[in-house]
Amino acid sequence: MLFGHGDDFYNSQSEIKINFSSNVWHGANLDKLKVNLIEQFDKLTRYPEPDAAQLKRLLARRYEIKENNLVVTNGSITAFYLLAQAWKGAKSMIAVPSFAEYEDACRLHGHEVSFFSTSDDLAELSLEGQDFCWICNPNNPDGRLIHRTELLSLIAANRQTKFIVDQAYVAFTTEDMLKPTDIYNHENLIIVQSISKAYNIPGLRIGYLIASPAIIEEVNKYIIPWSVNAVAIEASKYILIHPAQFTLPIRKWQRETAEFIYQLSKLDGLEVIPTATTFFLVRLKKGTAADLKQYLLSKYGILIRDASNFRGLDETYIRLSTQKSDENQELVNAMKEWLEQQ
Structure with missing residues (x-):
């Protein structure tokens, strides 16, 4: 889905003043990082390490795992395509609605694809004959979350299936999530994470996957x-060396999200879907997501995510990521105005 993602900032013909469409921490202070990158500029005159070995070492130390449990990738999305490529023709079951690239990666590499709903009872989920199960947790686009104990029980009960758990939004919740060391008790677990989401650097494209040495060895065969x-x-x-400079105030962001949802919920003509994160779905009871997106962009310079292209959703769904309080209120006012015109 080359052009089907949320932050189509690059594609806008209008000036974008507020961007609700991208699930990244908007408040990250990147000043010191900018200075550091300028100081490191001369490194651009040399080839980097072929496998990002120094970064891999830092990640292993941070998560108390071994370097042979890690692959550093060009964004977490590359990890999905590498996994699908390494097991061409496998059978994959994907939780939906969710990130479209799981399905795209699987179909590109000849997987037999089936689906289950993120709202299904996991205890009733049948994975017989499935080589892979793909789960985004917390889930994009609805912010739904599977608690760690429930997810580990599912993984333990289906050892014949490899679980690819995308934790790109692990920093966007205070709930108990999978830990990298969980791979030592569950050899069929693959955790994929992103460095960019919590630090507002999605343009750098940096992510990694964590798994058993056997899985890592297979993936490494396809690394460029x-x-x-x-x-x-x-x-x-x-x-990673200066974590204190990049602390994400998740509880404050969650309080702002709760207030944002409360204000939106007072509007007639829409339904806010409950979330465990700082982004969430909204279902329009009148009008379409495409029309609302165009209205907000052309009149106010506000960009939202038209969520109609997520499998399992339709043209009435939008996704929002909480911004600053005054910006959230500006969107509430603009949506109220649009809804009154429908």
């Missing part, structure tokens, strides 16, 4: 040398 560039490596190293 130098697939992670020097700027992304240096930025990620700086963030």
Whole structure:
């Protein structure tokens, strides 16, 4: 889905003043990171390590795992395509609605694809004959969350199936999530995470997958040398070495999200879907997501995510990521105005 994602900032013909469409932490202070990258500029005159070894070492130390449990990738999305490629023709079951690239990666590499709903009772889920189960947790686009104990029980009960758990939004909740060390008790678990979401650097494209050495060895057969560039490596190293500079105030952001949802819920003509994160779905009871998106963009310079292209959703769904309080209120006012015109 090359052009089917949320943040189509690059494609807008109008000035975008507020961006609700991208699920990243908007308040990250990148000043010191910027200075560091300028100081590291000369590294662009040399090839980076073929496998981002220094960054891998830092990640292993942070998560108390071994380096042979890690693959650093050009964004977490690359990890999905590598996994699908390494097991061409496998049988994959995907939770929906969710990130479209799981399905796209699987179909590109000849997987037999089936689906289950994120609202299904996991205890009743049948994975017989399935090679892979793909789960986004917390889930994009609805912010639904499977608690760690429930997810580990599912993984333990289906050892014949490899579970690819996308934790790109692990920093966007205070709930108990899978830990990298969980792979030692569950060899069929693959955790994929992103460095960019919590630090507002999605343009750098940096992510990683964590799994057993056997799985890592298979994935490494398909890694392209130098697939992670020097700027992304240096930025990620700086963030890992200076974590205090990049603390995401998740509880404050959650309070702002709760207030945002409360204000939206007072509007006639829409339904806010409950979430465990700082982003959420809204179902329009009148009008379409495409029309609302165009209205907000052309009149107010506000960009939202038309969520109609998520499998399982339709043209009435939008996704919003909480911004600053005054910006949230500006969107509430603009949506109220639009709804009154429908």
